Amino acid sequence: MSSRQRKKKPETTSKPAKSPKKSPMLPPGRPPEAVVMARRRTEVVTRQGRGFSVEEVSGAGLTLGFASRWGLRVDPRRRSTLEANVNSLKRWGSHQAPEKKLEGRVRKVEEELVKVEKEVKKEAAEVEKEAAKVKKKVKKETTRAEKAVKARAKPRTKKKPED
Numbered sequence: 001m002s003s004r005q006r007k008k009k010p011e012t013t014s015k016p017a018k019s020p021k022k023s024p025m026l027p028p029g030r031p032p033e034a035v036v037m038a039r040r041r042t043e044v045v046t047r048q049g050r051g052f053s054v055e056e057v058s059g060a061g062l063t064l065g066f067a068s069r070w071g072l073r074v075d076p077r078r079r080s081t082l083e084a085n086v087n088s089l090k091r092w093g094s095h096q097a098p099e100k101k102l103e104g105r106v107r108k109v110e111e112e113l114v115k116v117e118k119e120v121k122k123e124a125a126e127v128e129k130e131a132a133k134v135k136k137k138v139k140k141e142t143t144r145a146e147k148a149v150k151a152r153a154k155p156r157t158k159k160k161p162e163d
Contacts, residue, residue, distance in 0.1 A: 031072050032088040036080065051075035052085055060089035 034056070036049035051073030057064060059081060067074055070093070 026070055027093045029092065031070060032085075032092050034073065034075070034085055035082060036078070037082070049075060049078065051078070052089065053078035053081055055079075055081040056085045056089065059086045060093065062089065062093055066093075 034049035034052045035046050038045050038047050052067070052075065054064065054074065054076060057067050057072070057074060062072075064074060072089075
């Protein structure tokens with residue numbers, strides 16, 4: 001190919017860099033190490049494992065995505081769930097666990113609902129008072145009208161002339 005036959009590459013416009021996904025802050029300190037129970041001859045020994053089991057990570061209230069972003073080692077082949085591992089994960093990741101954030105939001109929404117319910121109750125009480133006033137007024141008017149109807153319905157008796 002000669003230089004004339006080569007086509008020029010179209011000039012590309014520079015795209016803005018993608019902003020990184022916002023993930024919760026990494027909990028302070030080093031991530032905890034997984035502990036597993038191993039059999040050595042006739043006794044059971046605890047030793048360092050390759051990673052936490054999936055059940056331990058989910059039991060601590062974390063997702064596998066957070067675990068990978070936070071640098072936790074997960075061993076998908078492990079089937080055991082040790083309470084010590086779950087507790088260490090909870091202690092380490094408790095300050096930024098996604099459920100904690102959600103609980104705060106839920107609490108705020110519940111507070112707003114309580115405020116709205118109080119306002120609705122106040123308005124309902126005011127409406128009931130107004131309704132009671134209107135009922136009294138209507139009752140008075142109906143009693144007046146009934147009295148008038150009864151007065152008209154009475155047969156008029158002629159007065160007897162006194163002798």
